[in-house]
Amino acid sequence: MIVISAASGAFGRLVIEQLLTRCPPDRVVAAVRDPSKATDLAARGIQVRVGDYDVPATLSDAFEGADRLLLVSSPELHPAHRADQHRAAIDAARSAGVGSIVYTSFLGADTQADGVTAAHHTTERALAASGLPHLVLRHPFYSEAFLNESLRTAVASGQLVDGTGGRGLNTALRGDLAEAAACVLTEDGHLGRAYDFTGSLWTYSELADALSRVSGRSVVTRDRLDHASGAQGWLEDQVRAGALERQTDDLQNVLKRPTTTLDQTVKAIITRPTLSGASTAPE
Template sequence: MIVVSAASGALGRLVVDRLLERCSADQVAAAVRDATKVADLAVRGVAIRIGEYDVPTTLRTAFEGADRLLLISSPELDPVRRAAQHRAAIDAARDAGVGSIVYTSFLGAGTQAGGVTAAHHATERHLAASGLSHTVLRHPFYSEAFLNPGLRDAIASGELADGTGGHGINTALRRDLAEAAARVLTEDGHHGRAYDFTGGLWTYEELADSLSRLSGRPVVRRARTDRAPGAQGWLEEQIRSGALEQQTGDLPRVLGRPATPLDEAVAAVLTPHSQEPSGA
């Protein structure tokens, strides 16, 4: 039995879809806070279990009988609370006799104990100390944070503005990461591994070129010098520093193919009704 936690979110749903291509529905269970949000999965034969990160007593029951558990990281923003939720889930998995955990971490969490990776670093350490067989999938930022329907505005205006300083970005699509997770959950040879997943490196100059090719309308990149507000400004600072230019071969190795190229990802965004489900 494979149990997927946080299965009602965008990544969780995609993982369940990929698992159902690789094994029968009676071998898959979805652990969620609200069963009504995954009624469609129940119709497909997936077992639905209530498992809330904030209610640890529900997790042990949700994880019972799992040969493998996909522990999708909590969407909680406070790193202390998030790490506590993850510790509770790992402890519940150990108490439930789970055979192996696959955890969705973040790039850099293996060595960086502070900042955006703080909760993931703490979780990886707790997982290592748990005695459970496990695999760590360190994700980059999702491509969907950059490649989304808002790009249609750039096509309409003929201008794509950014403050990245021309540096590369190593994002990956949720659907690629979901397929990789499904492979790790259903294949042998991944136990004890920590994968640093990165998609193909791309720049805003290349994105503007892609928009031009796919739309048939000229789109030029305009380098912005002012600081964007909020999270966007912080993220652009990270990109300008080169922090998102790390590249590894882990994602294509696990997928058995290259990560989805930029043009294909952009084409999917620009095609009506192509968007993946929303959620964490």
């Protein structure tokens, strides 16, 4: 039996979709905070259990009978709270007799213990100390943070605002990462490893070229003159510092295929219908 934690979230749902192409629904358990948000999963024959990171008492029952558990990292923003949630989940997995854990970490968490990697670093150490067989999947930033419906605006204006200083981005699509998770959950030979996942490196100049090819309209980059605010500004600072240029073959090796290309991603965004009133913000 395979248990997916945080299964009603965007990533968890994508993993379940991939699992259902590999195994029957009665082998998949969705652990969720609120079962009312997973009625569609239950209707497909997936067992839905309450598993709330903030209520540790629910986790042992949620993980009961799991040969493999996908521990999807909590969306909690406070690093200490997030790490506590993950430790509680690991303790519950050990108590429930879970066979092995696959954990979604973040690139650099093995060596960096601050900022976005803080809780992941702590969790990786907790996993190592738990004695449970496990596998770590270190994710890059999602491509969706950069490649989303806002690209339509760039096509309409003919300009793509670039605050990256021309540096590369090693982002990966949620869909590719979810497929990789389903692969390792249903295959042997992965436990005891840590995979550093990255997609194909791309730049905003290459993105503008892709937009031009796909849309048939000329799109050029325009350097951002002001500094973006909030999370977007911080992320662009990271890119300009070269922090997103690390490359590995781990993701394509697990997928046994190349990762989704920039042109494929852009085409999917530009050509899909737009629902009236739909949000253009990334998840």
